[in-house]
Amino acid sequence: MHGIRHSFAALRRALGPAAAALLVACGGGGTHWKSMDITGVMPDLRFTLVDDEGRTVTAERYLGKVNLLYFGYTHCPDVCPLTLATIERAFARLGPAADGVRLLFVSVDPSRDGPKILHAYVAAFGAHIVGLTGTQPQLQALTKRYRVSYRYGRRDQNGDYAVYHSAGIYVFDRRGRARLLMTGREGADAIARDLERLLAGAPRTLAPPRERRPSVRASAGACPCPARAPLPGTAPAAG
Template sequence: MKLCRAFLPALLLVVGLLLAGCQHDEPLPFRLTNISGHMPDLDFKLTDDHGKAVTGADYRGKVVLLYFGYTHCPDVCPLTLAQLHVVMQRLGPLADGARILFVSVDPARDTPAVMHAYVNAFDSRAVGLTGDARATEALSKRYRSAFTREPGSADGSYEVSHSSAIYVFDRDGKARLLSTPSASRDDLVHDLHLLLDTGATP
């Protein structure tokens, strides 16, 4: 489907700019796009899928995989969450040190209860986060993501086009990696091992 692809050129431009600003004498051990120092720390004020107010600070000590999507997404979101579940399985016991934060870009329909049922169908380490339209838009802009609501149909249903990158933060809440849809599970598993094994900051 065309949804979620509309923002691919913008995402590639961001990745290109990040790569252009990263000049190193020696290659870094990460396989994914290293965004260390190029994105702000993990920071937000939202509501989790238990109805509890949470902030980015509540996830300090965990490696966080941040993804923007919505529960009515017909393709990219369920596929991405299914892939992340496989990644978590491959990490084994190390996965307990990670959290998948699924931020809804459709707060009108994605209540905490809806989010809880959705994310837990994929992985127990996934947390659904939602907030009002202003908070969601601000967080999306913070990480140079984007989304837009498509025109609704006669029955009132609608879809939302959105960026599909995964942002990875270390245990200190520092932005470290950007995983695009073209990245392999092997590369994501490899890089998460680096962050989870030592919590190091290469």
Template sequence: MKRLVWPLLLVLALAGCGDSASLYRLRDISALLPPLALRLHDGDNRPRSGADFAGQVVLMYFGYTHCPDICPTTLARLAGVVRQLGAAAARVSILFVSVDPARDTPAVLRAYGEAFGPRVVALSGSQRQLGALAKRYRVSYGFGPADSDGQYEVSHSSAVFIFDTRGRARLLATASDSDADLLADIQRLLAPAPVATR
């Protein structure tokens, strides 16, 4: 019992740092990760930065286009949820960041992104740019050995990082979260901020 005293004191001390009474259903990461910043290129090989998505709720996901299951499922799911927003969908961007630039050329990215609908922006960059972005959001990725056709697996993060319209990191969605929770939280992020909290 006494062993618990110190941890509890520290928990209380740290609990003061974050907003403990979250209004959101997904995991709140407001206090944990830095605001949206990236330097990548899109399917038209145009440079893109975090500022391009100002005023939008951004859902960022790391993957690669040769991914057999989890990437297409996640993207289809996100696109489906965003479609349910109706007109408000125009204020949401789904960023698919490919960590496999060797195979995911701009043309491949463009076709892949378009397959999931208008709100999906497929991005990639040099290993240096991708490494910096992965480090910023504390995710990891790695490449498996190539088979006889030169194909290989890529391990990557499974989380969707959600940023509010001001680019602040707010929520983290995983495969275990329901579509309804995702939809409700995106709607809440899109709602105009109450005056009291400004």
């Protein structure tokens, strides 16, 4: 249970971005990030999971780099591979600086994604990805912490099933503080630019004034998508 003082501090931190978001909504200028700023809104990176070599690991092991946290499963037919490929492209754009970033791919389908399968899967995408999974209680604790959901679909006659999961990518700075939330549809360029800023040690401040752009409607979390039909990333990934 949080102490009262902690709750107040958390409230203050949470209301800050909301006030900033309100300003943005009212046309008060854009934030300097391409994706949604969640500094102070979401808790620090913390978990106990099992890595792709079968070892029980905690978040401390991964601090020191900028970590991206993404939930998926290896049998995912479209959204996960697309998102992983986009992130890999963004990492490639960083050049040597890519050594300072890492993607934590958390499989929410531990019954099918054993360490070996997970390892082979993430290795196929690139060197900067770590595969993680865990027991159901471990996964539930982590998904609750970041307010995401996952759910299993019905089994077909082959015993295959879809896993419905979140599309967001949570970005944590080197010290494990939550900083950005990406939808996965920003594109590799935008992701790379935000990661560069984080690697350069962008301060934890909110929306500094910046030159106005003509059609900034809302922050990235709000309505960046002009498409009328829902894009693949809009619906929970079904496989």
